Amino acid sequence: MNMYVNFFISVWIKFFFLLTPFFVLSVFLAMTQEMGGEGRRRLAVRVTFAVLLACFILYFFGNHLFTLFGITLDAFRIGAGALLFLSAVQMVQGEAVAPGERQDDISVVPLAIPITVGPATTGALMVMGADLQEYWQVTAGCGALAAAVLCIGIILYCAQAIEHVIGRKGITIMSKLTGLMLAAIAAQLVFTGIRGFLGIH
Template structure:
């Protein structure tokens, strides 16, 4: 169970693209005070927790309602996640600093910047792949810890920027993209092999 916890924690931490999210957060909150930034960071964290757990725990029911097999969804989710990883590595802009400040916590920071299409697909696949209650509880704890870790980075975003600089955050974002591409390939090929067999 410890291995499952660590596995889910590390995967979800990378899937939530923490350093890209920090860059977007700093861009969208650059005119805010420290207390306003922290308030927005807490709101973002709660919004991510809600979105992730709904997808993670109820994904299997969604599959049965829509009549989609898990392997077919793995192939689609892997492809979308790979495209997300490529955009991170290429450093494409995904946010605008012109968003209304009072609405940025949920949209766009929580969804779709943190919980984007690739992350949603991976959450559904991982959640549907867990069969027993102990597995689901352990994985849920791993997911919660990953989201809290991302929230802690958002709260400390100002300090991170001063330590790493914008260039440092960009490098970490690209490295996250490389790891994400490997996770995407694993999800895709697992689904493809199972689908063929």
């Protein structure tokens, strides 16, 4: 039982940091400055559903995409890890995504895709989904992914309260810490890919 719980927690933590919660929160707050509390909460719910759908599509169909394009898992690990590392560096350096022009509905584009589920997160999700082969691992991975996305949704739903408690500076600090965790996950993906590519066990 402990093995299943530990696996669930481990995967949940990885997915949670892959979705860069505090970076997403800072962009969410910047793009919804003109909205009231109720409007922000409704938008947060729509973003959560959009992210959940995008993540599960990538998680379940990653293997099929690998087969279709003739890409090996190790090659994709290296590519996704490199892209994820670049995203992590941008976060640590404090480079934010420009909000751009106001749209009628920003829940899917750009908040869900590409801000929450960007190219780097997409690659990492496909790799992690392809890595889980046994039935119990796939089931636990689905639960962990859903839990991570729901945590993001809760953070966005409570965005106004969080901003009031820790302030913009606190959110910026948490975003940088998230970037450091992302860099570590990216390094692990690259090292695992290189080891598999070279046949080192």
